[in-house]
Amino acid sequence: MAAILTPTAPDVQPLPAQRSRGYWSSVLLRLRRDPVAMAAAAVVLLLVVLAIAGPWIAPADPYASSMFKRLKPIGTPGLPLGSDELGRDLLSRLIVGTRLSLFMGITPVLCAFAIGAAIGIVAGYAGGLVNTAIMRTIDVFYAFPSVLLAIALSGTLGAGVVNSLISLTIVFIPQIARVAESVTTQVRGRDYVEAARASGAGAFTIVRVHVLGNVLGPIFVYATSLVAVSMILASGLSFLGLGVKPPEPEWGLMLNTLRTAIYTQPLVAALPGLMIFITSISFNLLSDGLRSAMDNKS
Amino acid sequence: MLAYLFRRIVYTLPIMLGVALVCFSLVHIAPGDPLVSVLPADASAELQTQLRAVYGFDRPLPEQFARWTWRALHGDLGLSIATSRPVAAEVLRAVLNTLRLAVVGTAIGFVFGCLFGFVAGYFRNSWPDRLASMLSVLGVSVPHYWLGMVLVIVFSSQLMWLPATGAGPGGSDQWAWDWEHLQFMLLPALTMSVIPMGIIARTVRALVAELLDQEFIIGLRAKGLTHLGVFRHVVKNAAPTALAVMGLQLGYLLGGSILIETVFSWPGTGFLLNAAIFQRDLPLLQGTILVLALFFVLLNLLVDVLQTLLDPRIARS
Numbered sequence: 001m002a003a004i005l006t007p008t009a010p011d012v013q014p015l016p017a018q019r020s021r022g023y024w025s026s027v028l029l030r031l032r033r034d035p036v037a038m039a040a041a042a043v044v045l046l047l048v049v050l051a052i053a054g055p056w057i058a059p060a061d062p063y064a065s066s067m068f069k070r071l072k073p074i075g076t077p078g079l080p081l082g083s084d085e086l087g088r089d090l091l092s093r094l095i096v097g098t099r100l101s102l103f104m105g106i107t108p109v110l111c112a113f114a115i116g117a118a119i120g121i122v123a124g125y126a127g128g129l130v131n132t133a134i135m136r137t138i139d140v141f142y143a144f145p146s147v148l149l150a151i152a153l154s155g156t157l158g159a160g161v162v163n164s165l166i167s168l169t170i171v172f173i174p175q176i177a178r179v180a181e182s183v184t185t186q187v188r189g190r191d192y193v194e195a196a197r198a199s200g201a202g203a204f205t206i207v208r209v210h211v212l213g214n215v216l217g218p219i220f221v222y223a224t225s226l227v228a229v230s231m232i233l234a235s236g237l238s239f240l241g242l243g244v245k246p247p248e249p250e251w252g253l254m255l256n257t258l259r260t261a262i263y264t265q266p267l268v269a270a271l272p273g274l275m276i277f278i279t280s281i282s283f284n285l286l287s288d289g290l291r292s293a294m295d296n297k298s
Numbered sequence: 299m300l301a302y303l304f305r306r307i308v309y310t311l312p313i314m315l316g317v318a319l320v321c322f323s324l325v326h327i328a329p330g331d332p333l334v335s336v337l338p339a340d341a342s343a344e345l346q347t348q349l350r351a352v353y354g355f356d357r358p359l360p361e362q363f364a365r366w367t368w369r370a371l372h373g374d375l376g377l378s379i380a381t382s383r384p385v386a387a388e389v390l391r392a393v394l395n396t397l398r399l400a401v402v403g404t405a406i407g408f409v410f411g412c413l414f415g416f417v418a419g420y421f422r423n424s425w426p427d428r429l430a431s432m433l434s435v436l437g438v439s440v441p442h443y444w445l446g447m448v449l450v451i452v453f454s455s456q457l458m459w460l461p462a463t464g465a466g467p468g469g470s471d472q473w474a475w476d477w478e479h480l481q482f483m484l485l486p487a488l489t490m491s492v493i494p495m496g497i498i499a500r501t502v503r504a505l506v507a508e509l510l511d512q513e514f515i516i517g518l519r520a521k522g523l524t525h526l527g528v529f530r531h532v533v534k535n536a537a538p539t540a541l542a543v544m545g546l547q548l549g550y551l552l553g554g555s556i557l558i559e560t561v562f563s564w565p566g567t568g569f570l571l572n573a574a575i576f577q578r579d580l581p582l583l584q585g586t587i588l589v590l591a592l593f594f595v596l597l598n599l600l601v602d603v604l605q606t607l608l609d610p611r612i613a614r615s
Contacts, residue, residue, distance in 0.1 A: 156325075
């Protein structure tokens with residue numbers, strides 16, 4: 001066999017190796033040339049570092065309260081960003097709070113990415129009646145404005161970290177599933193899928209080998225655009241008292257408890273919200289950059 | 299086109315039924331007994347079964363759902379557990395307050411969003427474009443509840459120009475379109491307008507940029523039409539999509555107003571939801587969410603119908 005297949009060609013000098021750049025590495029290259037996206041990526045990286053190393057970086061204990069140090073202004077000696085209504089060091093709480101805040105915002109998108117992509121790919125690949133049944137159910141959840149659905153679910157389930165993660169995951173599943181279904185339906189009609197089917201590949205193999213690689217990218221980019229929304233919503237739930245419970249440091253909850261201080265220490269009261277804003281804008285800009293880097297077909 | 303509209307309306311019915319089913323299920327996914335907040339802690343088993351029968355919780359779930367839907371169709375959303383008042387009346391009053399706020403917020407967002415979007419799309423890659431694009435990213439990224447707080451800090455606590463909370467002088471909830479009342483609406487409406495502004499600016503910029511590249515515009519320019527004339531054609535072509543986005547944004551604001559209403563103590567649906575959640579008043583929660591969600595579905599339908607009437611190409615595709 002091998003002897004037949006291997007051409008006994010005369011000495012042909014192979015062309016100098018010039019592998020074309022892979023899809024993802026060219027996307028990364030384009031992303032690296034986008035200064036706005038890189039700045040956003042740097043901020044995100046910094047936030048991730050804070051989330052991991054926060055407890056070691058923080059200058060003071062974020063839980064230690066003191067009745068004598070309540071609501072001090074920014075720049076007080078020992079309290080660089082002032083203190084909250086219980087006299088806790090705000091800088092330390094903001095730093096340590098990064099971990100919980102990012103966790104509450106990113107986890108629902110990751111869970112919804114896994115579940116929503118699975119649902120959407122199954123619906124898109126199966127087509128027909130299965131597709132109709134799945135997508136019409138998804139449509140019902142899609143018919144709720146996302147903030148309303150999140151509040152309805154976590155309001156009913158009750159306050160708490162797990163409940164608010166569950167409600168936000170349910171909010172994002174329909175959105176991701178819709179995108180997954182539409183890209184899978186497109187890929188399903190391609191010739192190479194047809195060819196794989198004709199050569200006898202099973203549905204599972206086709207999805208694993210030919211579909212996944214082509215649909216996960218677009219679904220992932222869509223999911224990254226949801227992180228900013230999720231950050232705002234997750235902190236919003238805590239702001240309403242439906243998410244993280246005191247005394248844990250979380251930006252939304254801190255913003256809520258500092259609301260009483262908007263007349264006495266307005267700058268201090270606004271700080272936790274500024275952190276949410278910075279995080280969400282960085283994720284938005286990074287996701288925009290990623291999308292245009294992937295869009296560029298040149 | 300009539301066939302398309304008919305299909306679109308028929309398609310909405312199962313969605314509405316599904317929405318009702320989700321709202322109905324809320325009471326049953328809630329941890330604990332739905333009667334927990336009315337029952338005294340030492341209630342006898344007898345009283346419990348009696349109350350269960352009064353509220354209909356002793357019947358099979360499909361029957362409960364059918365009865366609940368039937369009553370809801372007749373405008374009866376049950377009684378609030380906390381106040382024993384009809385849920386429908388409470389929701390109706392609150393919805394009007396939220397609707398006023400959301401309409402004004404959307405209108406402000408639409409005007410500025412269109413302005414920024416048109417400027418950005420018309421002068422692509424110039425500094426006004428970059429400025430407008432930046433504003434629209436800021437608009438969709440800002441946590442609006444925080445923006446509300448910042449506005450209160452600036453205009454109420456520091457400058458003392460505008461009232462911080464409430465919807466009328468002396469906490470009255472009788473609305474009137476005069477300055478006495480409008481000053482209460484200004485800050486929350488401005489806060490609300492930021493999200494639709496960002497999204498509409500983005501949409502309009504993309505629309506205008508795409509339209510300007512099309513052959514008919516190049517043709518119009520070639521035949522010597524003035525900038526204003528070309529502009530008129532662009533507006534006409536961009537309007538249906540921009541209006542559709544505005545309609546959807548109004549729906550999102552209605553459903554998402556709870557955070558802003560909490561910041562400003564605005565007596566709307568968000569305020570009602572907040573009360574319902576923390577008093578565990580499930581019928582009130584269920585009723586408010588049902589009304590808001592159905593409103594959103596109907597608004598979607600209306601937007602689609604209007605868009606089809608404005609742009610008949612949609613029905614054919």
